[in-house]
Amino acid sequence: MSSPIEAVRGMRDVLPDEQRATAYVRAALERTLAGHGYLPIDLPIVEQRELYLRKLGEELVGKVYEFSFGGRELALRPEWTASLLRAYVANMQDQPLPLRIAYSGPVFRYERPQRGTYRQFTQVGVELVGGPAPRADAEALALACAGLDAAGVGGYRVVVGHIGLIRELLVGLGLEERTQGVLVWSMERMRVDGLDAVRARLGETIAAPPPGLELPAGLDDDQAAAWLLGMLDAMRIDLSTGTRSPQDVVARLLRKLRRGDQQPQIDRALDLLSRLGQLRGAPAEVLPLVADLIAQSGLQSAAYAELRAILALLADHGVDQGRVEIDLCLGRGLHYYTGLIFEIYDGDQMQLCGGGRYDDLVSALGGRQPVPAVGFAYGLERVAAVAAAPPPPEERVALVAPVSDEDYAYALDVARRLRLRGFIATVDVRGRTLATNLRDAARRGVGYLAVVGAEERAQASFVWRDLASRDERRVALGEIADW
């Protein structure tokens, strides 16, 4: 015997029992999305690598399965949103807005496998294209909850943040865009590792040029860029592996080298953000504190009003307020978010669902006009893992047992007739004895056994045995028509 071949790491076999449970949950989710007017769509699993390079965020970009084939740079989709908006730009710009689209299918991410974390998993989700804040945000959030309710998930927690609010404050403080970005996506780190860790990271990625790298005096931008490229090349730094073009990298580096020191603003921002980040909890408690903080800083925030409006609408949607929690540190790794972001956890810390608003993505993917959009996705396997068990199947299952080989053809005929009456019917293919067939049927939980032998064949009948009650009677073939 040759050695068995293992499944690829992070990929798993879903056996019938689990598949049944997953399909049940999937149907519940899809039914809910459809019931809210979201039209199912299907899109390719393989996309151009480039689709994911720009807006995905470095963390997730590193997890994309990429490959070259026939001279093309391709990728397995790590999420649906980019594909969906690509398809929107390609095929759906003539559709009336808002457009409600639902999807469901496999995505791939190269991550360390764990329970509830696989390299291939199934996302079920929606995008509400052309739906502006705050109503579309509240609709999406409420829908996410409705799906979990339908799937029989209880005790979940909805955590809400708002990237727009953070961005606004940073703009108000006069920080440049690149610095804003790093700060926004460092907020989670700030809570876990502290202010100093973020300051250090900021130093790495923004503030300090590589030690010893000084621009020669008197170069114009083009000359300086050429000089930098030469330096980087001499240092054997390969720029082609990153998500930006070498020209881009050099341009940024150049700006960095020539930029004035932003340290005072950065310190102020860090201070504000760390205090903002400590405000977590029920909206009724946290929102006033956020308002205070904004007022104290002498800043304005339209996003704050938007967040309040979303939460108020959420109550109108009937979402249990006790489940909702504000966490302004929430920084989802997908960098295309611009406003609301949210995550839903089950009681045991497992993330079941995530989403948010991304108003710039349509433009970034070449749409004719900017279109606001919001969406979310469930991790189907995770939802299924915490969902209520599906009800037992109600199918009537029968096994047809031919007594001898001569009865096999007749057994097939009986099985056909049973199927016409809605039975799930199988015929023994192993030529087993009746006793063995009975034992087998009992073990599998089959409801009925049809025994066909020479006698039954002669009379156009079969013996119909109810496995549970052990009642047995002879049934004429013609009789089945009334079942």
Added chain:
RNA sequence: GUGCCUGUAGCUCAAUGGUUAGAGCGCCUGACUGUGACUCAGGAGGCUGUGGGUUCGAGACCCAUCAGGCACCCCA
């Protein structure tokens, strides 16, 4: 990507560094030529995840690798 735990039959697990690696369950056959959950008898199934090393001798010890799990990181 980081740290830790674990890989022995289809499954759950045994086996002081020392014969030919065992048990339970499951599977197959028969007792039982047309009637199930019990029983009895027999059978199949293993290069101990893989590859190196230490040793007279390795399932056990060491290294690597692959896979699974747990905690991070991140996400669904």
